[in-house]
Amino acid sequence: MQQLADAIGAFNDDLFWPLVILALALSSLYFSVRLGLVQFRLIPDMFRALGGSASPAGADGSRSISSFQAFCVSAAARVGTGNVAGVATAISVGGPGAVVWMWIMALLVGAASFVESTLAQLYKVPYRDGYRGGPAYYMLHGLGRRWMGVVFAITITVTFGFVFNAVQSNTISTTLVGSAAEFGADTDGMTWLPAVIGLGLVVLTGAVIFGGIQRIARVAQALVPLMALLYLILGVAVVALNIDKVPGVLALIFSHAFGLREIAAAGLGTAIIQGVRRGMFSNEAGLGSAPNAGATASVSHPVKQGLVQTFGVYFDTVIVCSITAFIILVSNPTYGEDLGATMTQDALGASLGGWAVHALTVIIFLLAFTSVLGNYYYGESNIGFLNSSERLLTAYKWVFLVATFLGSIGSIQLVWTLADTTMGFMALVNLAAIVPLAGIAGKLLKDYTDQRRQGLDPVFTSDRVPGLRNVQCWAPEPVPSKTSDA
Known part of the structure; x- marks a missing residue:
């Protein structure tokens, strides 16, 4: 089993992910040029759109998901343990320079995030208490390729719905x-503890x-700002205590x-690859995941949610990931030894004391949950795209909960390695859809700016x-007919 995981990992590192990174970089460069650097010139509009309220009614007459709530749902998936562990791994393996390439890639792929989320808004469909949509839907309605949407829907459901879910629950349990153990408990003799944690997490x-997307959105709206604020406070405290080291x-x-x-030692390539790859894992721009949340928002123009989701990329990488980088680098870390969250925990403990390690445990729990x-x-x-059966959706919920429990009690190295592959494949399928649809996103952007x-x-x-064809949610308001008094 370990040999299989190592072989797949080598394939991902040496061949597949460099191809994915190149495809995303070139596509994002194309979007940036075609849309006039939209990810930079409309930054003020991102904040304006983020504060927009939902329209009074959703598809069934209930209150819709606001732009900020949709942002929080996507940020809930984006801002995860990758911001703590992934950045640490990038620095440990690629050196401090990996941080710059993480920033550069985030600024570039903001254009891809804009395109995919704008298209998701345009091609969303009415659904019970609001809307739903995403890459599978614009592959069907925008390109007319249902088979492509089916491939994407299956891939993202397996990757995020099961594998990454198990990874997050495993992180919660382990943390x-x-x-x-830090509090002195004999965890070696408490073999039942991970199962209890898993059951609690399932509940x-x-x-x-x-409770549906409405409840998910409300919980995300409450927890995402909270966890970001807590992490920001820790980061600012570390920087303040080490202000002389910041320059x-x-x-x-x-x-x-x-x-x-670094160029002479061939270390520059490692810094670039690690920074770009970990940044992609963290902000998910261009991968086709965030548009599923962005499509749920009720906004007056598709471009507004495209701008909000682009801000999400900056929030994730430029703000949250940068906090992790500064926490680690002011502690003078030893590169190549500790990997993942351990490196961040050690850095926090060195700057703030042992209590900060437990504070990070709380934050990691919020991030992962x-x-x-x-x-x-x-x-x-995406289950809804494949089949609208309520029984299938209910079955998915129960399988999802089973994966949550199993992840909390098991070792998941092989499935995590496989998820790297399926996630990269998902990104390539999504890019194959949004590149030919970029012209439509450009027309929507022109209408917005006009x-x-x-x-x-x-x-x-x-x-x-x-x-425009097959657009289901943006019909013009009917003109009232004139009636005669005769």
């Missing part, structure tokens, strides 16, 4: 057991997911990213862009 998760840390980051010594909820919804949206120049709050209807 809580480790924290109990919490079930209470949320059986040196910045110099270290940029010198290792572009230094002649919200990721479980976000991952669940990605699967639900209305903004006129001082209007942009409102979209499908007749504003000639030639």
Whole structure:
């Protein structure tokens, strides 16, 4: 089993993921040029759109999901243990310079995030208490390729709905057991503890997911800002206590990213690959996952949610991942030894004391639990695309909960390695869809900016862009017929 995991890991590292990274970078560069660097020039509009309220009614007359709630659902999946463990691994393996390449890639792939989430909004469909959509839906309605949507829907459901869910629940279990050991508990003799944690997690998760997207959105809206604030406070405390080291840390980051010594030692390539890859894992731009959440929002123009999801990339990588990087680098870490969350925990303990390790345990729990909820919804949206049967959806919920429990008690190295492969495949399928649909995203962007120049709050209807087909949620308001008094 270990040999199989090693073989798949080598395939991912040496061949497959460099191809995925190249495809995403080239596609994002194409989107950036075609859309006039939308990810930079409309940053003020991102904040404006983020504060927009939901329309009064969803598809069934109930209150819809707001733009901010949809942002929180996608951030719940985006902002996960990768922000703590993934950044640490990138620095440990690729050196401090990996941070710069993480930033650069985030700024570039913001354009891909804009395109995929704008298209998800355009091609969303009515569903019970609001809307649903995502890559599978724009593959069907935008490209007319249902088979492509089916392939994507199956891949994302397996990758996020089952595998990544098990990874997150395993992280929660491992972290809580480790924290109990720090408090002096004899965890070696408590073999039942992971199972108890798993059962508790199943109960919490079930209470949320059986309440539908409305409950998921409310929980995400409450927890995502909380966990980000807690982590930000820890990061600011570390920086404040080590303020004299900050100039040196910045110099270290940029010198290792572009230094002649790194080029001569072939270390630059490792820094680039690690920074770009871990950044992709963290912000998910272009992978086709976040648009499933973005499609649920009720907004007046598809571009608004595209801008909100682009801000999500910056929030994840430029803010949250940077906090982790500074926590680690001010502690003068030893590279190549500790990997993952252990490196971050050690750095926090060195700066703030042992209590900070337990504080990070709480934050990791929030990160992982919200990721479980976000991952669940990605699967639900795509199960609905495959078949609208309520029985199938209910079966998916129970299998999801089983995966949650199994993840908390087992070792999942092989499935995690396989998930690397399926996630990369998912990204390639999504890119194959959004590249030919970029022209439509460009027309929507032009309509949005034209209305903004006129001082209007942009409102979209499908007749504003000639030639659109299979758009189900943006019909023009019917013109009232005149009645005669005779």
